[in-house]
Amino acid sequence: MVKPSSSTRRSKPPRVTPPADQETRDRILDAAHIVFTRKGTASSRTQEIAAQAGVNKALVHYYFGTKAALADAIFARALGTLMPRIFGILADPDRSIEEKVPAIVREQIDFQSARPYFAGYMVSELHAEPERITRLMARQGGRVPLDVIRRQLREGARAGKFRRISPEQFVANLMGLLIFPFAIRPALCELLGFDTPRWHAFLEERRRLLPDFFMAGLRP
Amino acid sequence: MVKPSSSTRRSKPPRVTPPADQETRDRILDAAHIVFTRKGTASSRTQEIAAQAGVNKALVHYYFGTKAALADAIFARALGTLMPRIFGILADPDRSIEEKVPAIVREQIDFQSARPYFAGYMVSELHAEPERITRLMARQGGRVPLDVIRRQLREGARAGKFRRISPEQFVANLMGLLIFPFAIRPALCELLGFDTPRWHAFLEERRRLLPDFFMAGLRP
DNA sequence: GGATGGTTTAACCATGCGGTTAATATCGGC
């Protein structure tokens, strides 16, 4: 635990916010991520996070002050992991929409498959505490960059390649198709009678289908 | 409050499960629905439900035994409201897919618009307690009726009208497109810079767009 | 080797909350 002391340590001003040991800090963050994503913030116990991190409960408070602050950190981190994977690709001016959509589909199906609780967690938190995203978006990034995709959609429409569709609808459709099935996986499996292998088959099918389905939906 | 006594009352066996006054029972259910959908089961307090129902907290337990049981009741009720609206239409053998899709789109956008917390609540609960839906589906209905839609998709594909697509993918796509934006509304509004009027404009646009988008996606 | 200051822990505290209980209110039947 005892790391070679924070490198950003200046000698004169006696620091106010303790930077604290980065290693244990990360251990707690990782533990919190596991617990929070699995159970949601409200049903998670700081004690369980501490245990998961192999650390005393008080230490969690030492590093993050309050459960809510820790929850914020985890949520912000999750958001920061997810959004660039979608909007990073969408904002690329050097790739056509026909290239971007399959790329995002592949990327997201891989990403979400590897993190079974991620989508459900995100949606749940969004619903449980809608103000949080306002707060967070204000602090960091801000709006999402839609100009590239807007331009590409407009040009495609002018060329008769696409139907007239706003980038907002485009994004809503894409995210709905990609994320929703993961967010409600247990229900979907029960509803459709999927066991785990059939779920994976479903995802494989989806990987092939979605790009065509989505692009066909774009055409007039 | 005091209703003309339960009609199902038999005189001999001293009833085990109290049928209890239907009117207050419903008042509690309605109150619980409001609180649970707004805050989610985990963050809701029985006290708040009681207050919302204008009733003593103990009475909630008198009627439903435990918070979890009440939560189950509310969730089952919500599921029973949502599913038939989608699968009732889908299972109709007398309407073509071209008729069903726009009907469901209209219906769902109206339904969800009138219940801003519904979608988020459903997804959250699904994520928080995945076993619940297993339990519930076993008790009531069971699987979802996909045969009609399967037949229609197959015939459409044979006629060259549709791409080859399984009813499972069909349903996943439809639900994702319809429900997801409502489930993450706060995030979507923040992300896309929507205020309330623009959100409604977005929904209007969506009402027009989705049937075409979806049907175009089906075509080969 | 001891003073200093960040790190970690065991023990503790206050309280919010789910659930229970025992007493009261209300009504239908006689």
Added chain:
DNA sequence: GCCGATATTAACCGCATGGTTAAACCATCC
């Protein structure tokens, strides 16, 4: 008008949980 049942309440209980505290720990510097 009283009886037996159900309906409703105020008061209470136990405990889990978020958060605090005071002490121990352990590097590092002089």
